[in-house]
Amino acid sequence: xxxxxxxxxxxxxxxxxxxxxxxxxxxxxxxxxxxxxxxxxxxxxxxxxxxxxxxxxxxxxxxxxxxxxxxxxxxxxxxxxxxxxxxxxxxxxxxxxxxxxxxxxxxxxx
Amino acid sequence: xxxxxxxxxxxxxxxxxxxxxxxxxxxxxxxxxxxxxxxxxxxxxxxxxxxxxxxxxxxxxxxxxxxxxxxxxxxxxxxxxxxxxxxxxxxxxxxxxxxxxxxxxxxxxxxxxx
Numbered sequence: 001x002x003x004x005x006x007x008x009x010x011x012x013x014x015x016x017x018x019x020x021x022x023x024x025x026x027x028x029x030x031x032x033x034x035x036x037x038x039x040x041x042x043x044x045x046x047x048x049x050x051x052x053x054x055x056x057x058x059x060x061x062x063x064x065x066x067x068x069x070x071x072x073x074x075x076x077x078x079x080x081x082x083x084x085x086x087x088x089x090x091x092x093x094x095x096x097x098x099x100x101x102x103x104x105x106x107x108x109x110x
Numbered sequence: 111x112x113x114x115x116x117x118x119x120x121x122x123x124x125x126x127x128x129x130x131x132x133x134x135x136x137x138x139x140x141x142x143x144x145x146x147x148x149x150x151x152x153x154x155x156x157x158x159x160x161x162x163x164x165x166x167x168x169x170x171x172x173x174x175x176x177x178x179x180x181x182x183x184x185x186x187x188x189x190x191x192x193x194x195x196x197x198x199x200x201x202x203x204x205x206x207x208x209x210x211x212x213x214x215x216x217x218x219x220x221x222x223x224x
Contacts, residue, residue: 002152002154004152033211033212035212035214040217041216041217042114042116042198042200042214042215042216042217043153043198043212043214044214045211045212045213048211056211058211090152090153092152092212097141097158097160097202098143098155098158099143099155099212100155101145101152101153101154101155102152103150103151103152104150104151104152106150
């Protein structure tokens with residue numbers, strides 16, 4: 001167990017809807033990174049939050065946004081959902097280089 | 111998006127055999143990480159490498175950070191059925207705006223026959 005928790009575990013949405021995914025980081029970790037993992041692929045970096053500020057972003061459109069709270073937990077928001085957004089969304093918390101992943105949220109967009 | 115070149119894509123081996131997989135990149139990394147992912151779960155960190163040439167072991171697992179900083183390999187000795195899963199390499203580029211952004215390989219699916 002990494003101590004990183006995510007909610008919900010599964011989610012079904014329809015195209016055009018909005019979704020919020022949540023992540024609680026491991027105790028003492030001040031950095032949270034979000035990744036999208038499509039079926040059969042490795043995780044793709046979405047963005048990272050450090051002390052409540054975005055600290056790096058991958059190749060994802062602005063409709064992917066996030067927040068980090070004072071307790072270092074984090075949210076990933078996706079607006080105007082598209083079918084291709086269906087994936088496992090992973091968050092990882094870290095203090096230094098090593099990132100520890102949560103179990104993920106499986107998002108299905110119909 | 112950019113991914114590392116990880117090989118092989120899949121392996122079918124007998125229990126007790128040794129396994130080797132590797133990752134290559136066209137750009138250098140400061141850190142190499144190896145993860146294992148079981149179905150429906152998040153990746154679990156197996157080994158972290160921080161210096162070119164570094165060789166690190168974790169039980170039956172051994173990994174090395176390539177001298178060129180563009181490659182890494184993972185070996186599993188005397189495989190057992192619970193080694194089944196998907197293994198990912200991940201690299202972290204040098205600092206600046208890319209810090210903390212892990213780039214993952216496509217994964218190696220390992221099947222172990224008893």
